[in-house]
Amino acid sequence: MPGSRIRPALVLLMATLLAVTGMVTAASGAAAAVEDDGADCPVSLPGSFPSTAKLPDPFKKIDGTRITSKSDWRCRREEIRKLAERTIYGQKPAKPATVTGTVSATNITVNVSENGRSASFSAGVQLPSGTGPFPAVFVVGGFGADTATIRASGAAVISYDPLAVGKEGTPRNNKQGAFYSIYGSSSSTGLLAAWAWGVSRIIDVLERSGGQVLKADALGVTGCSRYGKSAFAIGVLDQRIALTMPIESGTAGVPALRAIPGESGSQGLSNAYGEQPWFGDAFSAYTGNPAGLPVDTHELVGMVAPRGLFIMENPHIDWLAARSGSVAALAGAEVYQALGAGGNITYWSDVQDGTHCASRPEWRTPLQQNIQKFLLKTGSAPGVFRISAKKAGNLAEWRDWTTPTLTDGPGTTTPTTPTTPTTPTTPSGGACTAAVSVNQWTGGFVTTIRVTAGAAPITGWTVAADLPTGAAITSAWNAGRSGDTGAVRFTNTGFNGALAAGQSTEFGYQGTGTGTGTTATCITG
Structure with a gap:
C-alpha cells in the first residue's frame, strides 16, 4: 500500500550485516554507507510524549535510559529518525x-x-x-x-x-x-x-x-x-x-x-x-x-x-x-x-x-x-x-543534560545522568603556540583559540587560559576543559592532538560576561 516501509531483501541483508559487524564492507575494503543503517533496530513509539521546554536529551532513549557506547548511537539514531518522521x-x-x-x-x-x-x-x-x-x-x-x-x-x-x-x-x-x-x-x-x-x-x-x-x-x-x-x-x-x-x-x-x-x-x-x-x-x-x-x-x-x-x-x-x-x-x-x-x-x-x-x-x-x-x-x-x-x-539556557563519555565497545544502558569527564592526551614533542580571538557582545562572547605546532611535530597539547573576572564558559567544542571560570586548562581530543610542524587546529567556547582580555599559553611535553 502507498507509504508502506517494505524493504527490499538486499537492504535487510545489509542491515543484518551492520548489526553484526557495525559496517558493510565494499570490495575496495572501505565501509559502504546505506540509506538508513538502523533500519533493523526495533523502535516502539509511545502514543504520547512528555512536554519539556528544554532541548530533549539526544543520548536518552525512549525507554528513559541513556546510551553508554558509541555503538549504542546507531539504534538511538533510529529512534530519533522515527520521532522526527512522526512529528516533523x-x-x-x-x-x-x-x-x-x-x-x-x-x-x-x-x-x-x-x-x-x-x-x-x-x-x-x-x-x-x-x-x-x-x-x-x-x-x-x-x-x-x-x-x-x-x-x-x-x-x-x-x-x-x-x-x-x-x-x-x-x-x-x-x-x-x-x-x-x-x-x-x-x-x-x-x-x-x-x-x-x-x-x-x-x-x-x-x-x-x-x-x-x-x-x-x-x-x-x-x-x-x-x-x-x-x-x-x-x-x-x-x-x-x-x-x-x-x-x-x-x-x-x-x-x-x-x-x-x-x-x-x-x-x-x-x-x-x-x-x-x-x-x-x-x-x-x-x-x-x-x-x-x-x-x-x-x-x-x-x-x-x-x-x-x-x-x-x-x-x-x-x-x-x-x-x-x-x-x-x-x-x-x-x-x-x-x-x-x-x-x-x-x-x-x-x-x-x-x-x-x-x-x-x-x-x-x-x-x-x-x-x-x-x-x-x-x-x-x-x-x-x-x-x-x-x-x-x-x-546553557536550553539544556539540562550533560554529554556522556561514550565507550568504544558495546555498552549497557543506565538511567542515571553521567558527568562529562575528559581524558587528556599526554602532550609530547615540540613547542606550540595559542592565539586567542574573541567575538564579544553585551553579556556574552565566543572565543576561538588556534593551536599551532612549532618547528617539530607534537602528539598532544594543553592550553592554559586565564579568563577575565566574571567570565564563565557555558559550552565548548573540539577540546576538553578543567573548569568554567578563572584559570582553565583545555586538552586536545582524540582527533586533533597530533599536529605536524607548523600545522594548526582550533577549538572554542561560548561564555557569559566579558571574554576580551583572555590570555592563553600552549604547553607540550
Missing part, C-alpha cells in the same frame, strides 16, 4: 520496489515503480576538469554553495530540481510531484521528506551505474533558504550523503524549533507551516506548542554525525533565526563530540554581507576544506565554529 517531516518511505535510470556526463534520469504506480524525474550534471569518476555535490534548486568553488575543488555539480518531486503552492490534501504520484496526493509526508526521497532515488541510480562517471560513495548536498531546509533534511535522512551543507535554512531547517518563538523577528512555526507544506501534516499539533515535540533539530544535527556537516547562516536577517540555529548547532555538536568526531562539524555565521543567499568569501576556504576532507579524502582540516555576536545563542 512525515514518513520518508524506503527504497521502492523498482528504481532504474541512466547516468551520463550531463544528465541523470530516474524511473521509479511501487505498488503499480510509476514516476520519473531527472537531474543535470556539470563535471569539473580532469578525469573521473568524480565526487559530486547535489545543489538543490540551483541555490547553494559557490558552484564554481565546488567544481574547482574537483567535485561535480548535480543540479536537483526538488519541485519535480514535490511541488510548492499545493494544498496539503492535494500534493503534486513524482513523490505524490507514487504515495498519493493526500500523503501526510511534507515536501522536505519528499525532496529527500528524490535525492535518495538518484543515489540508487548512481550506485547501479557502477561509478564510471560519478562516485556514489562521495556525495555532498547544499542549498540555500527553502533549499537549505531541503539540503539539511537530505543529509539527515540519507546516510549515503558524506557532506551536508545547508545555507540560511531558517525555520524548518537547522534552527531549534523550541528557540524560534523567543527569537525576535524570526519566521514563526505557524507561518512556516502555512507558507508551504514543508513540514509533515502532523507538525500542525506543535506549531503553538514546540515544547510538546519529543525531538528537536539539534538531534537532527546529531543524526548527521559522524559525517561531514557545514552549516552556514546569515545573522543579518532576523527572519532566518540564526540565533536558534547556533543553539541547535552547539547542542548537536555535543553528539559529534561524544562520538569522537568533533572535528567533522563546522558552523559559520560570522559574515559581513547580509544579502540573502550571497556567495561569501568567508565560506570559500571552509567549503574547499570540507570537500577535500569528506569527498576527495585528501584533507584533514578540523571543523570550526564562527558564531556571529549578532546572533549567538546560549546553549
Whole structure:
C-alpha cells in the first residue's frame, strides 16, 4: 500500500550485516554507507510524549535510559529518525520496489515503480576538469554553495530540481510531484521528506551505474533558504550523503524549533507551516506548542554525525533565526563530540554581507576544506565554529543534560545522568603556540583559540587560559576543559592532538560576561 516501509531483501541483508559487524564492507575494503543503517533496530513509539521546554536529551532513549557506547548511537539514531518522521517531516518511505535510470556526463534520469504506480524525474550534471569518476555535490534548486568553488575543488555539480518531486503552492490534501504520484496526493509526508526521497532515488541510480562517471560513495548536498531546509533534511535522512551543507535554512531547517518563538523577528512555526507544506501534516499539533515535540533539530544535527556537516547562516536577517540555529548547532555538536568526531562539524555565521543567499568569501576556504576532507579524502582540516555576536545563542539556557563519555565497545544502558569527564592526551614533542580571538557582545562572547605546532611535530597539547573576572564558559567544542571560570586548562581530543610542524587546529567556547582580555599559553611535553 502507498507509504508502506517494505524493504527490499538486499537492504535487510545489509542491515543484518551492520548489526553484526557495525559496517558493510565494499570490495575496495572501505565501509559502504546505506540509506538508513538502523533500519533493523526495533523502535516502539509511545502514543504520547512528555512536554519539556528544554532541548530533549539526544543520548536518552525512549525507554528513559541513556546510551553508554558509541555503538549504542546507531539504534538511538533510529529512534530519533522515527520521532522526527512522526512529528516533523512525515514518513520518508524506503527504497521502492523498482528504481532504474541512466547516468551520463550531463544528465541523470530516474524511473521509479511501487505498488503499480510509476514516476520519473531527472537531474543535470556539470563535471569539473580532469578525469573521473568524480565526487559530486547535489545543489538543490540551483541555490547553494559557490558552484564554481565546488567544481574547482574537483567535485561535480548535480543540479536537483526538488519541485519535480514535490511541488510548492499545493494544498496539503492535494500534493503534486513524482513523490505524490507514487504515495498519493493526500500523503501526510511534507515536501522536505519528499525532496529527500528524490535525492535518495538518484543515489540508487548512481550506485547501479557502477561509478564510471560519478562516485556514489562521495556525495555532498547544499542549498540555500527553502533549499537549505531541503539540503539539511537530505543529509539527515540519507546516510549515503558524506557532506551536508545547508545555507540560511531558517525555520524548518537547522534552527531549534523550541528557540524560534523567543527569537525576535524570526519566521514563526505557524507561518512556516502555512507558507508551504514543508513540514509533515502532523507538525500542525506543535506549531503553538514546540515544547510538546519529543525531538528537536539539534538531534537532527546529531543524526548527521559522524559525517561531514557545514552549516552556514546569515545573522543579518532576523527572519532566518540564526540565533536558534547556533543553539541547535552547539547542542548537536555535543553528539559529534561524544562520538569522537568533533572535528567533522563546522558552523559559520560570522559574515559581513547580509544579502540573502550571497556567495561569501568567508565560506570559500571552509567549503574547499570540507570537500577535500569528506569527498576527495585528501584533507584533514578540523571543523570550526564562527558564531556571529549578532546572533549567538546560549546553549546553557536550553539544556539540562550533560554529554556522556561514550565507550568504544558495546555498552549497557543506565538511567542515571553521567558527568562529562575528559581524558587528556599526554602532550609530547615540540613547542606550540595559542592565539586567542574573541567575538564579544553585551553579556556574552565566543572565543576561538588556534593551536599551532612549532618547528617539530607534537602528539598532544594543553592550553592554559586565564579568563577575565566574571567570565564563565557555558559550552565548548573540539577540546576538553578543567573548569568554567578563572584559570582553565583545555586538552586536545582524540582527533586533533597530533599536529605536524607548523600545522594548526582550533577549538572554542561560548561564555557569559566579558571574554576580551583572555590570555592563553600552549604547553607540550
